[in-house]
Every structure is written in structure tokens, then in C-alpha cells.
Amino acid sequence: MLLTERADRLFAGMTIAGYAIGAAEGILYLRGEYAYLRAFLEDVLTTRYRDHLLGAAILGKTGFDFDIRIQMGAGAYVCGEETALISSCEGLRGDPKTRPPFPAQKGYLGLPTVVNNVETLCCVPKILEEGPATFGGHGSPGSSGTKLLSISGDCSRPGIYEVEFGIPLTEVLTLAGADDAIAVQVGGPSGQLIGPKDYARKICFDDLATGGSIMTFGPGRDVLKTAACFMDFFVDESCGYCTPCRVGNVLLKDRLERIRAGRGEPGDLDYLQRLGTTVKTASRCGLGQTSANPILTSLANFRPRYEEMVKAHQDGFNPSFDVRAAVSEAEGIAGHSSVIYPQPIEER
Amino acid sequence: MSDTVALTIDNVQLQGRPGQTILEAADEAGIYIPRLCHLKGLQPFGSCRVCTVLVNGRPQAACTQPISPGMVIESSTEQVREIRKDLIDMLFVEGNHFCMFCERSGNCELQAMAYRFGISAPRYPFLFPSRAVDASHPDIMIDHNRCIRCARCVRASRDLDGKEVFGFVNRGPHKELAVNAAARLVDTTVDVTDQAMNVCPVGALLKKRTAYVVPIGRRKYDHTPIGSEIEGARSQ
Amino acid sequence: MDLALPASTKKIVIDPVTRVEGHGKVTILLDEANQVVQTRLHIVEFRGFERFIQGRPFWEVPVLVQRLCGICPVSHHLAAAKAMDRIVGGEHLTPTASKMRRLMHYGQIFQSHALHFFHLCSPDLLFGFDADVKIRNVIGVAARYPELAVQGVMMRKFGQEIIKATAGKKIHGTGAIPGGVNKNLSIQERDGFLQDLDQMVTWARGAVGIARDYTVSNLQTLAPFGSFESSHMSIVRNDGAMELYDGNLRAIDAVGDKIFDQVPCQEYSDYLAEEVRPWSYMKFPFIRSLGPERGWYRVGPLARINTADFIDTPEAEAARREFMALTGGKPNNLTMAYHWARMIESLHAIEKIRDLLHDHDLQGTDLVVKGERREEGIGIVEAPRGTLIHHYKVDDQDQVVMANLIVSTTHNNEPMNRAVQKVARDYLSGVEITEGLLNRVEVAIRAYDPCLSCATHALGQMPLTVELLDHAGQVLDTKST
Structure with missing residues (x-):
């Protein structure tokens, strides 16, 4: 959503970050699944070059040179890991790199590199425009600002919500129409699956951390x-x-x-x-x-x-092994059925 | 910058040199940290994780983690040993490792590691994958059944032989060793005299027709466990 | 192990499948007058070696296939190695290699025969077929005849140590490699064996006496027991002498006339064929010229004594002459004479070991030869229980593409069926399987092959099930040992 609605702000954030650390090049890593956005994003970049917001001597400031290019990925979850992302940008297998050295020491092509996500970089222009106090005025202690939540699953109003950090999960569920959720996956596959006893907990870095993904599971789900x-x-x-x-x-x-x-x-x-x-x-x-x-x-x-x-069976036997399946290949080779297990063992 | 770095491994105080990894510093001090993918002379890789240690309570691979002053390292505690046993077990069940007829038996680092840890059977179920043998080359054979994806041959071919004969394809459990050719080893520039031919820790990359020439009793790990050569340095 | 289970426990009876090497099932089919019409020994285990060895490199085969058996792995090791000698063109071994392999083989014969006779069969012979199974086992022998039990253990140990010195390990070693061996025998190893040698010869001599006296004094009972006339096959030396490691095939009929003689091993398939029957995993080999009906034959100690013109070691030769005298020089067809024949071979093996230990070639250092590469190799040895044939094809990438193994138990498949049938006809009364019948089925099988009974006496329970069926195929009775 940020890429489609606020691409300009993202590129502004990247440019400011480049200025801050003295970098001359920025890369937007775009997963293969989002290839359809590429032409649109290239247009935004072209406009920014034309307006002297990218390129050499940005806005006439000598020495402030910054370019942005788009690197397409092939589509791998692991390339969201910063060092795997760098490997992929370098044209290598999308394997994570050994750390140390960390990207800020030796990153892309061995050069110091900062890797941030789109949402973080989009915050940068806003903080500079409105001042850190305004930004810090949102959210909770330790988790300043707002957070975009992508809410999906068994809920009547799925979608993307911007909430203040520190919001209790119950409120999020109410927003999305998932008050009857029996379980919620907070933070995507690598996050945690929690039950109703934890719904009062808060969305923030210190409690329920999430990159933005909330999945709700209603009654009847296993x-x-x-x-x-x-x-x-x-x-x-x-x-x-x-x-x-x-x-x-x-x-x-x-x-x-x-x-x-x-x-x-x-x-x-x-x-x-x-x-x-x-x-x-x-x-x-x-x-x-x-x-x-x-x-x-x-x-x-x-x-x-x-x-x-996993309850123990009353008779003391917990069959974890399917003998028929185990002998089937041998039967195929031998060309006739097992003499010892000619048919399934009697069902208990 | 000081020319020594003080740290402790399992309550033993030692002085390493700046730029060393934990594993290198430990080796010099005669403390053996078990490892499979690491081989002296090759770039550290950090894939097997058998050299996992706790550094100030945090898990790290000793083969890739540089030393820093004051590090407190746990290597032979029960917790770390159990993690290593799990990893060794995983390497066994992931492939088809039939020690009983494998020609590397007695010279195999994976087998020797299992013996060192007292593993007679893995605690995890065998996955029995279906894997191929590439015997196309007249002098060399790859038995993928036994490959542990340590990348020693990949690194040796690239960095020592300057050839890049080997690499990996696919990912996750399907990740496997591949050769730099359309399909077969015979179509690569590999040669039986390559240094890559001497680094496989298991019986995956083999020189043909050299099997079982060394009798039982004279094989590398018949009398002393793996790691003795490093631990021996300490007692001297 | 006794597990205390709740009263509601339903027991799932699993046939003794776990001991793959030892699982057997016998069915006895009666006609309407309740007379035995058919008996079948079903070998129900499926091994699959011939299949899963495909694709493996040929040099792995001798080490891999010996896993077929834990009692006679050396036989498989050597048969496969001989086949692979052909593959690498190294069949003309150096003297050191050839003699090291022979030493390994005789060590194997010696230890296996000791196991077969003392541990597995002596309880039947010493206590009688009807003795309580609680006594009729190796522990019972140890209690009643401690000296004999110790002899058995020590003879087996001696053979196992020979195997270890030649193959690297007592079980499943790596000594034989294509074209040779990987070690010689050190002076120290040799001298260790020489110390015990005389004792071993004495005991082996004594064991021949025990087997002979038992057979001769119980001849009335034993002569008909599971017996029948049959052909016999083994390898023999060029001059007709008994040969266990490397010779040519000879087959004779029940009266001693030769069916074929001095057939090179590489031509075995021109003379032997195998038939598949749907009720057993084991194939039925037969002599081609006689056809599947009449072409079956026996292998093993009895067959070898019958086929050989003489034995080239003096004490065993004297024992052979005494053995042959019982049947007037004609082939002996008594199933229970296998034990006597086996002990004669045991004596022969220790005599051979003695000769080899005094041969300095064993300390040679020229271990491996190679020649012109071939794509097909056949290796045949006389394993403790009989002729063992390994046949392989290897492609130009060194991978096995075909394997055919005919093991001793397979050659003896029909004879064992016949023996069981004879016992069933003679000892079945009524429509019930008695303990006596069950025991005798066991004894008959064990005369040929402890591999179907290796767990019997040692653990007190034989993995054998006998089923009695009426003419309509209904099960009348079933009993497991």
C-alpha cells in the first residue's frame, strides 16, 4: 500500500537517509510478486530525477548526489532477511551472509550499507516535516508513532489499518470485526499464535511485536x-x-x-x-x-x-507406524502381497 | 590495539590474537570445538552449526564469530552438547548414511563425530530421501546420499583450485550439491588431483576405486576420537 | 520381556518378522482321508539386496552384500570379491592375497560349523528330539556338558579371531577388495594363532567322533528321518579334491553318477536355472538338463563330501573314508548325516588353517592386482551351508546394473521342503500338530540350515509356525515354536 499510495514519500525518505549517512546509491528491492508495480515506481523515480530530487547535486546542493535503482527479486521469504537481501542484490543465491561483519560494516558489494523497511523510511519525511515531538506524541513508551496493520483471516472487516503503537489486541480485533477469534497469529508466520487470554496485550515492540501482520482465526478453526x-x-x-x-x-x-x-x-x-x-x-x-x-x-x-x-491409548499401544505402507514398496518389487501382513491389521 | 585478546572458554582463560575466530583461538589453545563444515585453509562457512557455542549466553557459530575481549564462552556444557547432538542427528537422518558399508567408514568426520558424542542411533526418524549417484566421471564419483551440504568442495574448488566446479541448487530440504555443467560431473573441469577432492568430510565426493584399501585398524579414527589432534596439542 | 498391561489389553500377534534371517512358516495340507498331500516351507522374508544394490559402485559390493547374513558374512564377502576380481581383471590374485582370503574363508567355515553344531544342533542330539525345550537349548548343554559347551565357544572364537585378523573385524569386515586384499598377516598375529592351533585340531577331531558315534549308534532312527534320495552339487578342485574357496562345479545324482563336472563358475547359468513359485519369496534352482521337476539337488557339507573324490588334508580324508564306508562308497542321502559331514569339514578347515599359518606368503606385501576391465563377474564359493553364487553386471561408470545371488539356503529350498514333507508324513497323527511333530520339523530344517533356526535354542523360541490345513483349505491347527 505504501508503494502504491506513498511511493514518493518512500523515495524522499531514502534520499534523506542517503544524505544522512553519506551514501550515493539507494536500492529498492522489489519481490518478484510485485513486478507489476515496477513501471509505476520507475515513473515516480523519473519524475524525481526531472525535479532534481535525485541524481547529481540534488536541489542544487553540491556534493549531494544520490541515485535510486530498483532491484527485482525472484520471490523468496528469506530475502526479507537483510543479508540475504544483499546477497540477492549482488546477483548471488539468496542466502543470508555470515555476521559479523554486519551490513553497516560491510554490506552490499562489501560497502557499508543500511537496510530499512519501506514503512520506516516513509516515516522519515514526516518526522522532518512535523518534528520529532509530534511523532513521539503518538504511540507508547518505547514504541513511538503509528503502525500499519494488515488484518486478515476470519474477520468481517479485513484490511490495512493505521493504529497507534500500544493499542491492545482486543481493540484491533473489534476494529476488524473479529471479536469471536479463538486464536490470533501476530507478526506473520514467524510471530506467535496467541489465544483469548492474551488479547489484552498491547501491539508494541515490548509486548506483541509485529511487522504488521495480524491473522485471525474464528471458531471451528484447528x-x-x-x-x-x-x-x-x-x-x-x-x-x-x-x-x-x-x-x-x-x-x-x-x-x-x-x-x-x-x-x-x-x-x-x-x-x-x-x-x-x-x-x-x-x-x-x-x-x-x-x-x-x-x-x-x-x-x-x-x-x-x-x-x-496425543493421549495414551487405553490398551497401552499407540501405533505410530503404518506397517502396510511400509511393506507396500517391497510388495511391488516382489510382485505379490506380504505373507505376514496380507491385509490391514485389525482396527482397534 | 593490543596484540592479544583475553577470553575464557569453559572457564579456561586464554589469549587469542585480534582477527581470530573463536574456533581458531580455541584450536591454538588446544581446546577442541567440534565442527564439520569448517576446515582449516578454507573460508569459514558456518552451515553445519555443530560448532555452536554460547557467547555471554548467546548462541554463535565459533567458526565465524570473531573473538573480542572479555568473551565468556561455553562450549562443553550439557546444554551446548545437547544442541550439537541434535545437529549431528539431523545430518544423519537427512541423508542416507549407511556407515556399515560406506567406504569412508573409519575416516568419516560425521561418523567420528557421532562416536565422540556417544550417538549410536539418532533420536530423530530417518527421512530416507531419494538421492542420486553421479558416477559419470572416470575417476570421481558423487554420492548425493551422503552429502551434508558443508560446501567444503564448493569452497576448495573456487578458492584453491580456481575452478568453481561445485555449487548449490534449490533451497530448504531440497538444497543440493550441483556441478558446473548441464548435468554431469564428467562435463566439468574437475580433476582427481584437485584440492577439492581431498576435503569432503563424509563419503559424498569420492575418488573411484580407492575404497577399503586401508584396513580396519589403520583408519583415521580407529583408535583416537576426532578432535584428538587438537586436544593433543594442549597437553604437550 | 514381560510387560504388565491392563486387563483389557488386546494382544496383536505379529509373526516373528523381526528376525528376518530366521522366519519360517510351514503349511501341511491334508486330503479328505486326512493324509498329508502337500507340505510347504514358506520363506516369507523379503531381502531386496539384488534390487537395492543396483546403482552402487562395484567396489562397495563385497562390503555391502555381506550384510545378508550375520553368521556367514565372510562367504558373501568373498563370493562378491571374487566376482569383482573379474570386473577389475584381477582374478589371478597374488599368493598373499589368495592365501589371506583362504585363511579368512577357512576361519569362517570353522567358526560357523562350530556354531551350527555345538550351539544350535547339539541340544537336539544330546537331549533327544522330544526333550523339554527348557533343557534342549545351549544353556542346557552348558549345564550338563560344560566341557563340550566350552569347546564350542572356544572353537568359534578361534575362527572369529582368524576372520578379524584377515578382514579387520569379526563380523562384516573389509579385508577382500577387488583384485586382492587390504592387509597381510603379521608375525605377531600368526604366532597368536599358532599357540592355540593344536588344541583346535584336537577338539575338531573330537567333534568328528561325537558326530560319527551319534550317527552310527542311532542309525535306525536317523536313517529314515527326513531322508530321501537326491542329487548333490558343489565346487571341486581340478583333480576332484574337496574345494571350498575356488573350484569348478560338479553335480552327481543319488547313486554318484556325474550330471556335470568341472564346469567353470562363469558358466553356471548354462547349467542351473531358477524357478519362481508364488507361495515363497525364495526361488527354486534346478539343473537345466533335468528340468524343474527332477533337477533339484542338495548343497552343503553332505553334498560336498559326496561330490569330492578325496580331501587333501590327511585327517579329514581319513574321516571322509570312514563316512563313505557307511554307504559303501555311494552317496550318502541321510539328512541327519549332514552333522557328521559338517564336522569332517571342520577338521579339514583347521588342517588348512594350520598349513596356511606356516606359509610365509601370508606375510607378503604384494596385495592387489588389476587387469583388463570386464562388465560381468561371477564369484562362487562353498559357504558353510553350501554353494554360494554371486553374479553381477557393472556398467562403464562402475555402477552395478544387475545382481543375482543364489545362496545355499536357496539351493536347499526343495530339499528342505522334502525333508519337512517326509517328517510330516512320518510323524503326523490325526489332525493335530503335536509338540513332537513341531520339534521334528525344526530338527530337519536345522540339519540344513541354522539360518532358519538361529534364534531357536539360544533364545528358547524358534521363529517357526506350522499350520495344518484340511482338503478345503480350512485351518485345522496352528502352532508356533
Whole structure:
């Protein structure tokens, strides 16, 4: 929305940032999914060059040279991670880089680089126009200003809302028409899945942090399915560079799917907790460090739902293994059915 | 700038040199921090995460993290050991590592690491992926079943051989080693004398027809665990 | 392990599938007059080695395929290595390589026969077929005949140490590589074996005596037990001597006439074929010239003693002559004579080991040869339980594209079925499976192959199920050991 409605302000913010740090070049990294915006954004840039708001000696000020170009990405979640974004800009695989050095030390092509998101840069012209006091007058202590929330899911009024930092989640839900939500995902897939007992908490950096994504889930939704969908997402979006994220997310998802299929056992909850913690602790970048959150936060906030699915069976047998599926390939090779398991084991 | 950097690893005080990574400083001090993707002489990569340590309580990869004065590092605490065991387990279940007939058995760093950590069977279920073997080259073979994506061959070919024979394609669990050719190893400029041929920690990149020539009992890790060469330096 | 489960527990009975090497099921089919019309020994495990070895590099094969078995892995290791010798054009091994492999092989024969005889079969022989299974096991032997039990253990250990010295490990080593071996025998290793050698020869001699005396003194009972006339096959040396590691194929009929002789191993498939039957995973090999109906044969110790013209070690040769005298020089067709034959081979193996240990070639350093690369290789050895055939094709990228393994148990498939059928006809009374019948089925199978009974005495339960069916196919009775 900022790109379509306030592109000019974004580029102004970038130019000011360039001036502040003494940079000569700015890059707008545009995901492949937004390729349709490119022509429009190029037009805005052309206009700014024409008006001497970009290029050499901006507004006649000698030495204030600043160019902006648009870098198209191929569409990968991990390229939202700042060092992966830089790799992608450099024409490399969208893998995160080793830190240190941090981008501010050695970033794009080895040069000091600041990476900020569109919303932050759009705030810059407003702060300069209206003064920091006005900006600071909005929001809550530690989280100045306003925040754009993209609210979706089971709600009667989905959309993009600008709210003041510090707003309680209940108010957000009321705004969007989601008062009956049984669960809310705050902060996108890498955020947290919370339940009604936490709805009084506030949207701000110190409490419920979010890049802007709020997803609401109404009655009838299964939080395990929600978590599973997000794990699918992370398995798909991991760059595969480091072991815990590449392998751990698959293991987490497989076990969650087993639980969902009714083949769980009580020990599975500790298994998920342990594995999730390792992925969180040992992963190399922010993606992996947060990829276990769908499971870890749903496990913390919706534990009874998990417990219900992993109850010990009365007879002491919790079948986690499908023997028919296991022998089917061998049967195919042998050309006849298993002598020992000719048909499914008697259903309990 | 001082020419030494004081830090502690597992309550041992040591002096590193500016610009060293934690792993380099520890190696010099005779403290072994387990690692798989790291190899002396190659650019640090930080993919396996087995060298994870806690630096002032925060997890970091020792192979990429530079030392700084006053760092308090935990490497062999129970918490860190458990994380490493998880990572080693993950590397086993991710591929098809059949030590019992693998020609690198006894010389394999992954296997040796499992022994060092007392892992006899991984705690995670095997994923049994379907992976290919590229035996197209007359002298070299890639068994993708055993690749742990450590990029040692990628780095050695690029930085030591000046060839860029190897790279990665795809992402997430589908990430895999690829060669700089339309499809097959035989179509690349790789040669059996390349330095890249000597760096694979597992049995993925192999010189053909050299298997099992060293008898059991004389293989690299038959008598001393991996890391002994570094720990041995300390006792001397 | 006994688990205390709630009273509502429903037990899921899973056939003893976990011991893949030892799972068997026997069905006995009766006619309307309740006479046995058919018995079948179903080998229900599926191994899949021939399939999953495809695509693997050829040098991996000797190490990989030996995982087929935990009792006789050396046989698979060597048969595959011999096939791979052909692939690398290295079939003319150096003296050191050839003798190291032979030493490994004789060590294997010695330890496996000791296991088979002392641990698995001696309970049947010492306590009788009908003795309580609680006593009729290796622990029972140890309690009643402690000296014998110790001998068995020590003989097996000696063989295992030989294997370790030649292959690197007691089980699943890596000693044989295409075109040779990866180590020689050090003086120190050799001298260690020489210390125990005389004791081993003495015990092996004694074991021949035990098996002979048992057979001769129980001949009335044993002669008909699971017995039938059959052809016999093995490899033999160029001069007709018994040969266990490297020779040519010979097959004789029940009266000793040769069906084929001195057939080079590479031509085995011109003389042998395999038939698939839908009720068993195991194929049925047969001699082509006789056809699938009549072409079946026996392999293993009994067959080898029958096919060989002589044995080239003196004590074993004397024992062979005594054995053949029982049947007037004609082939011996007694199923229970396998045990006696096995102990003669055990004596032969230790005599061979003795000769080899005194041969300085074992300390040579020329270990590997190579020659012209081939795309097909066949390796045949005489494994403890019989002829073992490994046949591979390898493409120009060094990957296996075809594998065919005919193991001893497969050659003996039809004979074991016959033995079980004979026992069923002789000992089934009524429409009920008695303990006596069950025990005898076990004993008959075990004469051929401990691989179908390796867990039996050791753990007290044999992974064997016998099912009795009436003429309409209805199950009348089923019993598991």
C-alpha cells in the first residue's frame, strides 16, 4: 500500500537517509510478486530525477548526489532477511551472509550499507516535516508513532489499518470485526499464535511485536492445522544453508502431521519442544531462529489441544507406524502381497 | 590495539590474537570445538552449526564469530552438547548414511563425530530421501546420499583450485550439491588431483576405486576420537 | 520381556518378522482321508539386496552384500570379491592375497560349523528330539556338558579371531577388495594363532567322533528321518579334491553318477536355472538338463563330501573314508548325516588353517592386482551351508546394473521342503500338530540350515509356525515354536 499510495514519500525518505549517512546509491528491492508495480515506481523515480530530487547535486546542493535503482527479486521469504537481501542484490543465491561483519560494516558489494523497511523510511519525511515531538506524541513508551496493520483471516472487516503503537489486541480485533477469534497469529508466520487470554496485550515492540501482520482465526478453526500450514511455509522458504533450519523444520512438521493424523503419543510434546528449541537456538539467521514459533507458541498457548491428540491409548499401544505402507514398496518389487501382513491389521 | 585478546572458554582463560575466530583461538589453545563444515585453509562457512557455542549466553557459530575481549564462552556444557547432538542427528537422518558399508567408514568426520558424542542411533526418524549417484566421471564419483551440504568442495574448488566446479541448487530440504555443467560431473573441469577432492568430510565426493584399501585398524579414527589432534596439542 | 498391561489389553500377534534371517512358516495340507498331500516351507522374508544394490559402485559390493547374513558374512564377502576380481581383471590374485582370503574363508567355515553344531544342533542330539525345550537349548548343554559347551565357544572364537585378523573385524569386515586384499598377516598375529592351533585340531577331531558315534549308534532312527534320495552339487578342485574357496562345479545324482563336472563358475547359468513359485519369496534352482521337476539337488557339507573324490588334508580324508564306508562308497542321502559331514569339514578347515599359518606368503606385501576391465563377474564359493553364487553386471561408470545371488539356503529350498514333507508324513497323527511333530520339523530344517533356526535354542523360541490345513483349505491347527 505504501508503494502504491506513498511511493514518493518512500523515495524522499531514502534520499534523506542517503544524505544522512553519506551514501550515493539507494536500492529498492522489489519481490518478484510485485513486478507489476515496477513501471509505476520507475515513473515516480523519473519524475524525481526531472525535479532534481535525485541524481547529481540534488536541489542544487553540491556534493549531494544520490541515485535510486530498483532491484527485482525472484520471490523468496528469506530475502526479507537483510543479508540475504544483499546477497540477492549482488546477483548471488539468496542466502543470508555470515555476521559479523554486519551490513553497516560491510554490506552490499562489501560497502557499508543500511537496510530499512519501506514503512520506516516513509516515516522519515514526516518526522522532518512535523518534528520529532509530534511523532513521539503518538504511540507508547518505547514504541513511538503509528503502525500499519494488515488484518486478515476470519474477520468481517479485513484490511490495512493505521493504529497507534500500544493499542491492545482486543481493540484491533473489534476494529476488524473479529471479536469471536479463538486464536490470533501476530507478526506473520514467524510471530506467535496467541489465544483469548492474551488479547489484552498491547501491539508494541515490548509486548506483541509485529511487522504488521495480524491473522485471525474464528471458531471451528484447528490451531494444529494453522501451525502445520506455517511449518509448511517455513520448510518451503528455508534457504537450506544451515542444518537446524533445513532439517529441523522438516522433522517438526512431520511430527506435527503425525499428531494431526491421530498417530501421536504423549512423548511427542517434549519432542517438539526440544527440537523447536534447538532450531531456534542454533539456526544461522532470523528465519530459522523464528521458524519453530508456530509450534512453540501454539504448544505454549494451546497445549490442551495437543494433549487431546496425543493421549495414551487405553490398551497401552499407540501405533505410530503404518506397517502396510511400509511393506507396500517391497510388495511391488516382489510382485505379490506380504505373507505376514496380507491385509490391514485389525482396527482397534 | 593490543596484540592479544583475553577470553575464557569453559572457564579456561586464554589469549587469542585480534582477527581470530573463536574456533581458531580455541584450536591454538588446544581446546577442541567440534565442527564439520569448517576446515582449516578454507573460508569459514558456518552451515553445519555443530560448532555452536554460547557467547555471554548467546548462541554463535565459533567458526565465524570473531573473538573480542572479555568473551565468556561455553562450549562443553550439557546444554551446548545437547544442541550439537541434535545437529549431528539431523545430518544423519537427512541423508542416507549407511556407515556399515560406506567406504569412508573409519575416516568419516560425521561418523567420528557421532562416536565422540556417544550417538549410536539418532533420536530423530530417518527421512530416507531419494538421492542420486553421479558416477559419470572416470575417476570421481558423487554420492548425493551422503552429502551434508558443508560446501567444503564448493569452497576448495573456487578458492584453491580456481575452478568453481561445485555449487548449490534449490533451497530448504531440497538444497543440493550441483556441478558446473548441464548435468554431469564428467562435463566439468574437475580433476582427481584437485584440492577439492581431498576435503569432503563424509563419503559424498569420492575418488573411484580407492575404497577399503586401508584396513580396519589403520583408519583415521580407529583408535583416537576426532578432535584428538587438537586436544593433543594442549597437553604437550 | 514381560510387560504388565491392563486387563483389557488386546494382544496383536505379529509373526516373528523381526528376525528376518530366521522366519519360517510351514503349511501341511491334508486330503479328505486326512493324509498329508502337500507340505510347504514358506520363506516369507523379503531381502531386496539384488534390487537395492543396483546403482552402487562395484567396489562397495563385497562390503555391502555381506550384510545378508550375520553368521556367514565372510562367504558373501568373498563370493562378491571374487566376482569383482573379474570386473577389475584381477582374478589371478597374488599368493598373499589368495592365501589371506583362504585363511579368512577357512576361519569362517570353522567358526560357523562350530556354531551350527555345538550351539544350535547339539541340544537336539544330546537331549533327544522330544526333550523339554527348557533343557534342549545351549544353556542346557552348558549345564550338563560344560566341557563340550566350552569347546564350542572356544572353537568359534578361534575362527572369529582368524576372520578379524584377515578382514579387520569379526563380523562384516573389509579385508577382500577387488583384485586382492587390504592387509597381510603379521608375525605377531600368526604366532597368536599358532599357540592355540593344536588344541583346535584336537577338539575338531573330537567333534568328528561325537558326530560319527551319534550317527552310527542311532542309525535306525536317523536313517529314515527326513531322508530321501537326491542329487548333490558343489565346487571341486581340478583333480576332484574337496574345494571350498575356488573350484569348478560338479553335480552327481543319488547313486554318484556325474550330471556335470568341472564346469567353470562363469558358466553356471548354462547349467542351473531358477524357478519362481508364488507361495515363497525364495526361488527354486534346478539343473537345466533335468528340468524343474527332477533337477533339484542338495548343497552343503553332505553334498560336498559326496561330490569330492578325496580331501587333501590327511585327517579329514581319513574321516571322509570312514563316512563313505557307511554307504559303501555311494552317496550318502541321510539328512541327519549332514552333522557328521559338517564336522569332517571342520577338521579339514583347521588342517588348512594350520598349513596356511606356516606359509610365509601370508606375510607378503604384494596385495592387489588389476587387469583388463570386464562388465560381468561371477564369484562362487562353498559357504558353510553350501554353494554360494554371486553374479553381477557393472556398467562403464562402475555402477552395478544387475545382481543375482543364489545362496545355499536357496539351493536347499526343495530339499528342505522334502525333508519337512517326509517328517510330516512320518510323524503326523490325526489332525493335530503335536509338540513332537513341531520339534521334528525344526530338527530337519536345522540339519540344513541354522539360518532358519538361529534364534531357536539360544533364545528358547524358534521363529517357526506350522499350520495344518484340511482338503478345503480350512485351518485345522496352528502352532508356533
